[in-house]
Amino acid sequence: MKKIKYIVLSLIIGLSTSACSNYLELERDNNRTEDEIWSHPSTAEGVLLSAYQGLPSVYTTYGNDILDCATDNAVTRQIESSVRRMAAGGWNPSSNPIGDWSGSYEVIRNINDFLQKGFDVDYFISDSLRNANYKKRLYGEAHFLRAYYHFNILKRHGGKAINERILGIPVITSNVSNTTVLPRNTYEEVVAQILKDTEIAIENLPLEYTGDDVDFGESNVGRASQMAAQALRSVVSLYAASPAFNDKNDALTEQEAWGRAVYESQKLIDLMGGLPAWNNDIYFDDRVGEPIMRRYANNNDLERKNFPPSLNGQGFTNPSQELVDAFPMANGYPIDHPNSGYDPDQPYAGRDVRFYATIIHDGTAYKGTTIATHVGGEDHIQVNDYATRTGYYLKKFVNPNVSLTPGTITIGRHYIALFRKVEAYLNYAEAANEIAGPNTVPPFGRMTAKEAIQVVRQRAQIDSDEYLNTIAGREAFRTFIHNERRIELAFENHRFYDVRRWNYDLDRINAPVNGIEINKDQNTLTTSYQKIHVEDRTYQSHMIYGPIPYREVLKGEAIIQNKGW
Numbered sequence: 001m002k003k004i005k006y007i008v009l010s011l012i013i014g015l016s017t018s019a020c021s022n023y024l025e026l027e028r029d030n031n032r033t034e035d036e037i038w039s040h041p042s043t044a045e046g047v048l049l050s051a052y053q054g055l056p057s058v059y060t061t062y063g064n065d066i067l068d069c070a071t072d073n074a075v076t077r078q079i080e081s082s083v084r085r086m087a088a089g090g091w092n093p094s095s096n097p098i099g100d101w102s103g104s105y106e107v108i109r110n111i112n113d114f115l116q117k118g119f120d121v122d123y124f125i126s127d128s129l130r131n132a133n134y135k136k137r138l139y140g141e142a143h144f145l146r147a148y149y150h151f152n153i154l155k156r157h158g159g160k161a162i163n164e165r166i167l168g169i170p171v172i173t174s175n176v177s178n179t180t181v182l183p184r185n186t187y188e189e190v191v192a193q194i195l196k197d198t199e200i201a202i203e204n205l206p207l208e209y210t211g212d213d214v215d216f217g218e219s220n221v222g223r224a225s226q227m228a229a230q231a232l233r234s235v236v237s238l239y240a241a242s243p244a245f246n247d248k249n250d251a252l253t254e255q256e257a258w259g260r261a262v263y264e265s266q267k268l269i270d271l272m273g274g275l276p277a278w279n280n281d282i283y284f285d286d287r288v289g290e291p292i293m294r295r296y297a298n299n300n301d302l303e304r305k306n307f308p309p310s311l312n313g314q315g316f317t318n319p320s321q322e323l324v325d326a327f328p329m330a331n332g333y334p335i336d337h338p339n340s341g342y343d344p345d346q347p348y349a350g351r352d353v354r355f356y357a358t359i360i361h362d363g364t365a366y367k368g369t370t371i372a373t374h375v376g377g378e379d380h381i382q383v384n385d386y387a388t389r390t391g392y393y394l395k396k397f398v399n400p401n402v403s404l405t406p407g408t409i410t411i412g413r414h415y416i417a418l419f420r421k422v423e424a425y426l427n428y429a430e431a432a433n434e435i436a437g438p439n440t441v442p443p444f445g446r447m448t449a450k451e452a453i454q455v456v457r458q459r460a461q462i463d464s465d466e467y468l469n470t471i472a473g474r475e476a477f478r479t480f481i482h483n484e485r486r487i488e489l490a491f492e493n494h495r496f497y498d499v500r501r502w503n504y505d506l507d508r509i510n511a512p513v514n515g516i517e518i519n520k521d522q523n524t525l526t527t528s529y530q531k532i533h534v535e536d537r538t539y540q541s542h543m544i545y546g547p548i549p550y551r552e553v554l555k556g557e558a559i560i561q562n563k564g565w
Helices: 034-038 041-053 082-087 101-117 128-157 187-204 226-241 254-272 301-306 321-326 353-358 421-436 449-459 474-488 495-501
Strands: 003-015 020-033 074-076 291-299 317-319 412-420 513-521 526-535
Touching: 020 034, 034 041, 041 101, 041 128, 074 082, 101 128, 128 187, 128 226, 187 226, 226 254, 226 291, 226 412, 226 421, 254 421, 291 301, 321 474, 321 513, 353 474, 412 421, 421 449, 421 474, 449 474, 474 495
Parallel strands: none
Antiparallel strands: 003 020, 074 317, 291 412, 513 526
C-alpha cells in the first residue's frame, strides 16, 4: 500500500479570562497509508490543519529579522543576517530570503488532497446536521487557505518575465505529482483563481467566530472566516492594480483593475463596520478587535531579540531616521511643514501617537527605566555591543509585560495579524485616489480617498483636516497615502513589497539608510542631534520582482524566469 507523509495536527483550545482563542500545535509526523489517513476524522482534518501550521506566527520570519530591515524603514544589527545580505545585493535565485516556493506548493497539494478526499469522512456520525455544517466550514477553510498560499507565492515570485509579460506562478487546483512541471499562469489568471477560491470561502464560512458554539464560536478564532477571505480579496486586487503588476496585455484595463480594488475594499469595510478605537495593545490583548485574522504565541523570543540591551535584549531591529521623520506631528502636519510646530532641538516632542507606539528613542520611559541611546548612554553602541546602529529600537509588537531580568524572566502573549482592519481603509484610499483623485467618490465606492484616510488618522487622534486640505491633486495625495501606509503598517512586512508594487525608482529604493547620533553636553546642559549614515542599499533594477527558484527553471522550458535573474 502506498504511504504518504502528512503532518498531522491537533487543535488545542486555549482559554483566557477575557476571551477564547486557539492555536494549532504540531502533534506528530507519521507515515500512514491513504486509507488510514482518510478513514479517521482527526487525521483527515489534520491534513487541512497542517496548512494553518504554515501561516506566520511571528513577524521575524526572515532569518529572525523583520523584512523592513531590507528597506528604508530599518536595518538589522545581525551581522550575518540573510536580509542584510539581500539588501546589499546578495540576492539571487539560489539564495532568496523571501522565497517560499516549495513550502507553499506542498501545502497547496495537501489542500487539494483534502478537497478531493476529506469529505468522504463523517466527522460527527451521530449528528447529521452538525456533520453537514462542519464539512461546510472545512470546505470554505480549504478554499481560503489555497487562495492564501497561491498569493503567498505570487507576491514573492510574480513579475515581468524574460518574455516581457507580467507572469504569475503555476496555479494548482487538482492533484498533480510534485515532479510535474507546470507553466506559469499570467498574473491575472492567478488573481482570478484566488478570487474564485475566496468567493467559495465566503459562501461557506461564518463572518467571524463569536459566541459559545463549539464549531462556530470564539474557540475557533484563528480559523479562516468570511472577513478574512474578503480581506485577502482586497489585498490581492490592490496588488494586481499596482503599477508593477498591471499588464497591458490583460483583459482588464488599468481603471478596471483599480475599480476592482475599490469594490473589494469597500465590501471589506462594510463587513467590518468601522475601525476599533486606538489601542497600543493590539498585539498583546485579545480583546482589541483590530486583527481580522491572527495567530499568537506565548514566549519571550521577540523581546530577547528586540529589547534594548539595558533590558537584557539584543536590539536586532533598528528603525531608521527616515522612518522616524515619516511620522507627522500630532496636529497632522509633516515635520518639514512650517505649520507643524516641529522643534529640531526636541525632535521627539508632540509627535503622532503612532510614533510613540512604534519607536523607542533616546529618553523613552520604558519598563520603569529611561532608555539612553545618546553617546555614553547604556543603550549606545559605544557602551554595549548589542546596542542599536541607528539610535532607535523597536517598540511595536514588543510586549512590555515580559521580563528578561535574571531571576524574574517571564513570557507574554504576542499576536500576529495576517490582516488588519486598518488595511481596508488604506487599500480603499489608494485605489480610490488612482481612479478619481482625493475628493471624488469613485465607482463602486461610498467615500472619497480623503475620507478613507481621515478615518485612519482620526483613529490615530489626528482630528484636524488642515493639512489634508492643503494636498491638491492625485499625485500629491498618492505620496501622502504611501506615507500613511508606511507608518501604519511599519514592521508588518509590507514595506518591502509596497515599494516594489508601486514601481519606485531604483534610486529611491537604494537611498542610504541613516540614523541619529545624540550628544549631551553636561556643562551647558544642551543636546545636539546629528544624522549619521548607517547602511547602503544596492538592489539592481530587476529586483523589483523576486526570482523564480533556480531549481525550478532547470526543470525545463515550462518555467520562465523573471527578467534579469
